[in-house]
Amino acid sequence: MPGTAPSFHLGSLHTVRRAALALAASALLLGGAAVPASASAAPKAFHPERDFAGSTVAAHEGRHGTPALQPLVAQTLGNDVSSWQGSVNWSSAAANGARFAYVKATEGTGYTNPSFGQQYNGSYNAGLIRGAYHFALPDNSSGATQANYFVNHGGGWSADGKTLPPALDIEYNPYGATCYGLSQSSMVSWIRDFSNTVHSRTGRYPVIYTTTNWWSSCTGNNGSFGGTNPLWIARYSSSVGTLPAGWSYQTIWQYADSGTLPGDQNLFNGAYDRVQALAKG
Structure with a gap:
């Protein structure tokens, strides 16, 4: 991207x-x-086509080199895309090493990715394990409302071994105040409302995409989600760095916003069979 x-x-x-x-x-x-x-109205100058997992990260936290990996476990390469990429050549992505992908499905309660079908089904057909994510606007409507909109517009899950849990993209506000005008306790309640609703609809708690800095600022570094929600951490640096409270390891690391694969570059913290295990639940 x-x-x-x-x-x-x-x-x-x-x-x-x-x-x-x-x-x-x-x-x-x-x-x-x-x-x-x-x-629940859309923000002024609504630009959902410009919002994606990590669209605000570099501006707030910068880029600090490429990964210098000496992992304790194998890492599996993947990517995430949105309408920025349009029609993706998934065969080429697979040939370049992609084994999983997340695709933006929705934002708030008024936007669906027009390229979602090609990206979500195309990645699946190319042999990638795929999942869908929602770009959160916590000042727009309740967590439950956005979770239902997400699930109703592509954010589902099936136990086919090829579909990752739904994911919540919660990051810096592209329309205003960093924490969307919510207090830390209100933000935690919003995320829990979204998470519990996705769980009740799909049987899976959503993966949470965020940065350590945003999470610390906007939730007070709340540590109550680590036991249920896998962590998808964004940090464009040589290492993953300090993780938010509650998580002792990341499931996915978004380490760059450009590279050999379409969209953002990600590493799953485990070998390919661990990606399959997450998909199977």
């Missing part, structure tokens, strides 16, 4: 403002006041 997001043109912003003014005028002409935006 690109290291920096494309610029947002002023023309697009003017279009959004004109549409908002037109809506307000229409409401007044009908004899009523304009209805304020609901809590």
Whole structure:
């Protein structure tokens, strides 16, 4: 994925403002006041096509070299993609060593990845173990609401040995305040609400994608998820570094936002049979 997001043109912003003014005028002409935006409305200048696992990480935490691996266990190469990549050549990705992939399915409650079908099914058909992830907007609607939207639009799981658990991408807010205006306790409650709803719908607790810095700032480094939710940690450096509280090891490490594979580069912390074991539940 690109290291920096494309610029947002002023023309697009003017279009959004004109549409908002037109809506307000229409409401007044009908004899009523304009209805304020609901809590589940999309953020201003909504750009879900620019949001993906790690889209905010480099800007906040930088890049600090490539992995210098001396792992205690074997590592398995994989990648994650979103609409940024469009139609992915999965045969080529497999030939270059990819063994698993995560695909963005949804964001908030108003966006589905238009390339999801090609990416999710294409990776499966190329022999990769695949999974779907949701880009969270915790100030947009409740955890349960977003979890249901995610599961209803591709975020499921089946015990076929080829499908990874659903994943929650919770990272720096691309639309404003780092922690989405939530207190640390409210953020923990939101994540738990999402996690429990996914579990009740699919039988699997979601993988949690985050960074140690964001988790520390926005959850108070809460340690209560390590016993149920696998960790997908993002850190673009030579080592995985300190992990969030509650996890003694990462399941997946997103170590770079570009490389030989389409999208972001990931290492599963184990040999391929461990990837299969996670997929089987």
